[in-house]
Amino acid sequence: MKRRDFIGEACKFAVLCSSPLLLSTLQSCEDVSDESIGNDDFIDINESIIEFNLNQSPFNNLKTVGGSIATQGNSFDSKGLLLFRQSESTILAFSRRCTHAGVAINAFSNGSAKCLSHGSEFNLSGVPTKGPASSKLDQYIVIIKDDIIKVSKS
Ligand code: FES
Numbered sequence: 001m002k003r004r005d006f007i008g009e010a011c012k013f014a015v016l017c018s019s020p021l022l023l024s025t026l027q028s029c030e031d032v033s034d035e036s037i038g039n040d041d042f043i044d045i046n047e048s049i050i051e052f053n054l055n056q057s058p059f060n061n062l063k064t065v066g067g068s069i070a071t072q073g074n075s076f077d078s079k080g081l082l083l084f085r086q087s088e089s090t091i092l093a094f095s096r097r098c099t100h101a102g103v104a105i106n107a108f109s110n111g112s113a114k115c116l117s118h119g120s121e122f123n124l125s126g127v128p129t130k131g132p133a134s135s136k137l138d139q140y141i142v143i144i145k146d147d148i149i150k151v152s153k154s
Helices: 002-027 057-063
Strands: 049-053 069-070 080-089 090-095 127-131 138-147 148-152
Touching: 057 069, 057 090
Parallel strands: none
Antiparallel strands: 049 148, 069 080, 080 090, 090 138, 138 148
16 A cells, blocks of 8 residues: 555544544533523513513413423523522523533523533522632523513613
8 A cells, every 4th residue: 555545544443443432522512402482572681681471371380389490592692591480489590601612501400400512500699619610600690570571781
């Protein structure tokens, strides 16, 4: 085998061997698909406020204490929101952007929100309880007026 042919074959073999590793690395950094709520279901969305009605079916989980939903990315937060009904009078709102590498995390389940990309977990205060994330999720202000929920950044 000539030197040029040998190098060509060696390169093909190297690409074939590294492809599964490359693919799994790329997949681990993609957002995990989920059942998040689309933007058509909100009353209003802009860069500073997001508003929705609890009586619309996508938000039914938030009518029950302990319920949680995740929204798709939008103009308010490009990764979407993570919402949790803490009590009759309190709904918590966080950015879904994982503080490790920015992937959208899933809704709360059993008091914990997980990022399936590298395994970080966050508690109901938005604090990481499992790494690699080491900083708190961005949290937003929530105002509840009857069944209308307004989320703002300040
Ligand atoms: S992006 Fe790495 S743990 Fe979330």
